[in-house]
Amino acid sequence: MTVDLTNDQEELLRAAIKFGRASLRQEPDAVRADRDILFDAEGWRKCGEFGLFKMPVPEEYGGLGLGLPEVLAVMEGLGYASADQGLLFSANAHLWTNTIPILTFGTDAQKSKYLPPLSSGEWVGANASTEPEAGSDVFAMRTRAERRGDRYVLNGAKTFVTNAPVSDLIVTYATLDPALGATGITAFLVERNTPGVNVGPHASKMGLRTSPLADVTFHDCEIPVEQRLGREGRGVQVFECAMEWERGCILANCLGVMRRQLEQVIRHAQSRQQFGKPIGKYQSIANRIVDMKLRLETCRPLIYRIGQLKQLGRNAELESALAKLYVSECYVKSSLDAIQIFGGYGYMTEQGVERDLRDAIGGTLYSGTSEIQRNIIAKRLGL
Amino acid sequence: MRDNGTIKQDLRNYILSEVLPGESPANLKDNTPLRTSGVLDSMGLLGLVSFVEEQYSIELEAHETGIDNFDTIDSIASLIETKIAGRDKA
Numbered sequence: 001m002t003v004d005l006t007n008d009q010e011e012l013l014r015a016a017i018k019f020g021r022a023s024l025r026q027e028p029d030a031v032r033a034d035r036d037i038l039f040d041a042e043g044w045r046k047c048g049e050f051g052l053f054k055m056p057v058p059e060e061y062g063g064l065g066l067g068l069p070e071v072l073a074v075m076e077g078l079g080y081a082s083a084d085q086g087l088l089f090s091a092n093a094h095l096w097t098n099t100i101p102i103l104t105f106g107t108d109a110q111k112s113k114y115l116p117p118l119s120s121g122e123w124v125g126a127n128a129s130t131e132p133e134a135g136s137d138v139f140a141m142r143t144r145a146e147r148r149g150d151r152y153v154l155n156g157a158k159t160f161v162t163n164a165p166v167s168d169l170i171v172t173y174a175t176l177d178p179a180l181g182a183t184g185i186t187a188f189l190v191e192r193n194t195p196g197v198n199v200g201p202h203a204s205k206m207g208l209r210t211s212p213l214a215d216v217t218f219h220d221c222e223i224p225v226e227q228r229l230g231r232e233g234r235g236v237q238v239f240e241c242a243m244e245w246e247r248g249c250i251l252a253n254c255l256g257v258m259r260r261q262l263e264q265v266i267r268h269a270q271s272r273q274q275f276g277k278p279i280g281k282y283q284s285i286a287n288r289i290v291d292m293k294l295r296l297e298t299c300r301p302l303i304y305r306i307g308q309l310k311q312l313g314r315n316a317e318l319e320s321a322l323a324k325l326y327v328s329e330c331y332v333k334s335s336l337d338a339i340q341i342f343g344g345y346g347y348m349t350e351q352g353v354e355r356d357l358r359d360a361i362g363g364t365l366y367s368g369t370s371e372i373q374r375n376i377i378a379k380r381l382g383l
Numbered sequence: 384m385r386d387n388g389t390i391k392q393d394l395r396n397y398i399l400s401e402v403l404p405g406e407s408p409a410n411l412k413d414n415t416p417l418r419t420s421g422v423l424d425s426m427g428l429l430g431l432v433s434f435v436e437e438q439y440s441i442e443l444e445a446h447e448t449g450i451d452n453f454d455t456i457d458s459i460a461s462l463i464e465t466k467i468a469g470r471d472k473a
Contacts, residue, residue, distance in 0.1 A: 139425045176445055181418065182425035183432060183448035233445025236429050382404060 003300045005073055012070050013077040019050050020081025025210075027352045030083035034355055037204060039166055039212045040087045048121020052078075052091060057099065061115035069307035071095075072252040076303075079256025083352060085359045086210030088253040093162040093211075094118070096246035098125025098171050101187070101238050105230040110189060114169060126167035128158035128190075128216045129239060138173075139182050139236065143218065145174035147232075150225050152188065154196070154218035162366075165202045165212040167192050171242070172216075173235045185235035189227045196221030207358030240317075246367045248306035248320035251327040254363065255303060257356060258296045258334050264353075265289055265341045279341075288337040295330035302326055318380040325373035328363030335360040385439070385467075390460045397434050398456075402427050413456045428453075435459065441466040 005013065023046040025033060033040065047053065055071045057063025078088055099118050102110060117123035134140040143156025154174050164170070169191055175184040190197060200215040230238045266289060269280030279285045302323040309316040335357035339346035346353040364370045385393070391413055399408055402423060417423045423431060432443055432453075441463065447453070452462045 177449070180445060180449050182428045183443075183445055183453075186445070233448065234429070236425055240426065 003304045005069075005304075009070055009073040013073040016050075016074040016077025017081040019046075020078045023050070024078070024082035024087065025084035027083050028350065030210075031350055031352055031355070033084060034086070034209050035349070037202060037209050039090070039202075039210055040084055041166070043082075043084065043087050044090070044121060044124070044166075047078075047087070047091060053094065053099065053121045054119040056095065057103065057115055057119040061103075061111050061119065063115065063119045067307070068249070068310045069304060072249060072303060072307045075249070075252035076256045076259075079253025080260050081256070082253075084210055085253060085257060085356075086208045089208045089211040089250075089359075089362075090124070090163050090166075092246065092250040092253070093127060094125040096249055097127030097242040098169065100245045101171055101229060101242045102189070104241050105187070105238050106189075107226075109226065110229070114189065118169065123168035124163050124166045126161055126163040126170045126216075127242060128161045128164070128170050128172040130160045131157060132159050138239070139185060141173060141175055141185065142178070143172070143174040145176055145186055145188065145223075147176070148222075152186075152223045152225065152228065154188065154190070154221040154223060156218055158216045158218075160213060161199075161216045162211055162213050164199045164214040164216050167199070170197070170216065171229065171238075172218075173239055174218075176233065180233065182236045183233045185239070186232050187229040187235040187238035188223050189229050190218070190221065190223060194221055194223070205362075207355070207360070207362045209358075243367060244315075244317050244320050245310070247324040247373070248303070248310070248316055250367055251299075251324065251331070251363060252303050254327060254331045254360070255296065255300055257359075258292070258299065258331060261334055261338045261356060262289070262292050262296060265292065265338050268342060285341055288341055292334045292337050295334050299323075299327045299330050318377060321368075321373040321376040321380075324363075324367060325370050325377070328360070329370060331360040331363055332357070387460055387464060390439075390463050391456050393438060394431075394435075394456045394459055397431065398422070401430060401434075411456075413460075415456070416454050417456075418450055418454045431459075435463060439463055439467055441470055 024043050025040055051064055054063040055066045059065045082088060102114055118125050129138055131141050131143060143154065145152045145154050156174060158172060169189060172188050172190050173185055176186060177184045196219045198217045202212045203214055205213060269285055269289060270278050272279045306316050306319050306323055309319060338353055339357060342353050345351050395411060399406060399411060418428060432448055436443060447462060453459055
């Protein structure tokens with residue numbers, strides 16, 4: 001299995017690497033930002049100027065109208081060239097769980113109002129779906145939406161909302177009536193400055209620390225009917241669409257990280273001498289590096305396959321779950337291998353190597369845990 | 384014009400092929416609870432709602448898809464008949 005990018009896609013990947021190296025955080029700034037939990041607002045602005053958020057958006061809404069394979073190539077390049085995966089995690093959340101649902105389910109008025117500021121990067125998008133008592137079982141949500149004339153009134157609490165502290169527009173979900181189950185859930189577009197929206201402080205987490213995350217509560221928050229996203233009671237479709245895109249695409253930048261890790265450990269194994277020869281000459285080290293190479297080469301086709309399927313307008317639920325499961329777990333394993341090969345230096349915070357592991361572990365949890373991905377795959381296999 | 388029996392057969396065929404592949408048709412009765420028994424999960428429910436809307440050219444409101452109206456082949460068929468009658472009157 002290989003991935004043959006077109007010349008244009010290769011060019012975009014190279015352009016992303018050049019941009020990432022010049023404009024996004026590098027070591028040791030990334031180590032400090034990770035320690036101090038600092039979102040790179042300037043990097044976000046530069047990503048906007050670079051066109052990252054415009055790529056999948058049609059030209060009529062201020063976008064570039066590029067295909068998904070092109071976006072994935074750019075994400076891979078940015079992952080390789082940037083030491084701050086938290087920023088790219090935020091960019092992924094913005095694109096796949098905010099911009100894409102608006103593009104897919106939004107009215108013309110909603111698209112015209114929100115896509116231009118989102119695609120320029122002037123606005124930051126967030127997605128608020130998880131609740132304290134509704135994690136993997138997201139449709140057990142308790143946040144209520146009560147219809148009052150031409151408005152809905154939202155009340156409830158969301159947790160683990162990526163980008164919330166810096167967000168301008170939140171895609172959220174609430175039930176009209178818990179007794180309706182899945183057909184009661186409805187999606188809404190909530191502007192951050194709407195009265196009744198309260199965003200908590202930036203929470204500290206194990207990895208992806210520069211990507212801001214907070215709880216969001218809605219208290220008698222009035223939302224005009226025009227801000228409903230999709231049909232009443234069809235929020236599950238919006239949510240599933242967002243998850244399919246996110247699961248399939250959110251790890252493209254991690255391909256770049258895995259490539260960078262591979263190059264780093266090869267250089268280290270060639271130059272680090274122990275017992276009179278480079279450590280790469282010891283099979284126990286070389287075998288780890290071979291496994292890292294194998295993982296990278298088997299992960300890339302899974303990610304780019306999703307780009308092909310979505311480009312053809314096809315459902316990619318199964319392929320997205322396969323990619324999410326496999327790539328996230330490979331990313332963890334390769335990050336562990338990198339630490340082991342670097343030894344004590346890999347364990348030290350200042351080197352930035354251990355940060356990759358902390359970032360990688362998140363991949364087996366967000367957008368559906370590995371267990372949930374296996375459930376999805378098993379179900380699609382008829383089990 | 385579909386009668387109640389045809390509608391039930393449509394629903395039965397859909398559920399057996401899309402939700403319960405391999406299940407014996409004899410195990411799916413008109414009064415088998417679909418939601419409260421876990422036969423239909425969230426996506427299965429939405430799939431059935433979409434099938435009903437497309438098959439009968441009707442639009443179901445969220446409040447019409449509660450367990451009272453939408454849990455058995457019997458209750459769903461009755462809802463469809465009511466919606467078709469309302470659509471034809473309009």
